Amino acid sequence: MGSPVSAMWDQWNEHQGPSAPNEHVLTFVRRNFTLPVAPGTWAFDLGCGSGADARFLMECGFNVTGVDTSAVALANTQALVADMEPTLHVQQSSLSHCELPAKTYACAISVGALDAAGVDEARIAVPRLVDALKPGGKAILVFAADGDSRIAESPELELHGFTRREVESLIVLEYGLSAWIDSCTTTFQSGVTRQIDWIVTIAKR
Numbered sequence: 001m002g003s004p005v006s007a008m009w010d011q012w013n014e015h016q017g018p019s020a021p022n023e024h025v026l027t028f029v030r031r032n033f034t035l036p037v038a039p040g041t042w043a044f045d046l047g048c049g050s051g052a053d054a055r056f057l058m059e060c061g062f063n064v065t066g067v068d069t070s071a072v073a074l075a076n077t078q079a080l081v082a083d084m085e086p087t088l089h090v091q092q093s094s095l096s097h098c099e100l101p102a103k104t105y106a107c108a109i110s111v112g113a114l115d116a117a118g119v120d121e122a123r124i125a126v127p128r129l130v131d132a133l134k135p136g137g138k139a140i141l142v143f144a145a146d147g148d149s150r151i152a153e154s155p156e157l158e159l160h161g162f163t164r165r166e167v168e169s170l171i172v173l174e175y176g177l178s179a180w181i182d183s184c185t186t187t188f189q190s191g192v193t194r195q196i197d198w199i200v201t202i203a204k205r
C-alpha cells in the first residue's frame with residue numbers, strides 16, 4: 001500500500017471497475033452451486049475491485065469476504081451492495097497477507113488479481129486460498145497469460161502474464177484436491193486487444 005502501483009489501482013477502481021460480473025464467474029457459480037445457497041454459506045473474492053462479482057455472489061445468497069489492497073475498491077464494493085442484507089466483510093490486504101480462516105469457505109473467486117500481484121505473491125496466495133476452502137469447496141481463478149495485450153497496454157499496472165509452467169507451480173496437488181488449467185482468448189476491436197486468460201478451477205473433496 002502506498003506504492004506508485006497501488007495508487008494506479010486506486011485510480012483504476014475510480015474509473016474502470018466493470019459494472020457486470022465476470023462471465024467465467026457467472027457460469028462457474030451457476031453450474032457448481034444450487035442457488036440460492038443455504039444461509040450462512042461463505043465465499044471470498046481475492047482482489048474484489050469495485051465489487052461486481054462480490055455483488056453477484058451476494059445475490060446468489062453467499063456471505064462474502066472481499067479482499068483488496070485498494071481502499072477505493074473496498075469503498076466502491078461496500079457502496080455497490082449497500083441496498084442488500086449486510087453480509088459483506090471487507091479486508092484491506094494483499095492477497096498473500098489476508099486473513100482467511102481455514103476450511104470455512106464453499107466458494108472462492110479471484111479475477112484479474114493474481115496477474116496484478118505477480119508470481120511470487122500468487123505462490124503464497126493460492127495455497128492459502130485452498131486451505132480456506134472447506135471440504136466440497138470450489139474455486140475459480142481468472143488471470144492473464146503471457147501474450148495478453150493488456151500487459152503491454154498498461155505498463156503502469158505492472159501486470160504479469162503467467163506461463164503454463166508458472167500456473168502449474170501455484171497448485172500443489174495433495175490428496176483430495178483436483179485442479180483444471182484452461183485458457184480463454186477473447187479479442188476486441190477486430191483483434192487489436194487480445195485478452196488471454198488462464199481459467200483455473202479447483203475442487204476440494
Ligand SMILES: C[S@@+](CC[C@H](N)C(=O)[O-])C[C@H]1O[C@@H](n2cnc3c(N)ncnc32)[C@H](O)[C@@H]1O
Nearest residue numbers: 009047048049068069070094095111112116117
Ligand atoms: C484488474 S482489477 C480486478 C478487480 C475485480 N476482480 C474485477 O474483476 O473487476 C485488480 C484488483 O486487484 C487489486 N490488487 C492488485 N494487487 C493486489 C494485491 N497484491 N493484493 C490484493 N489486491 C490487489 C487492485 O487493487 C484491483 O482492485
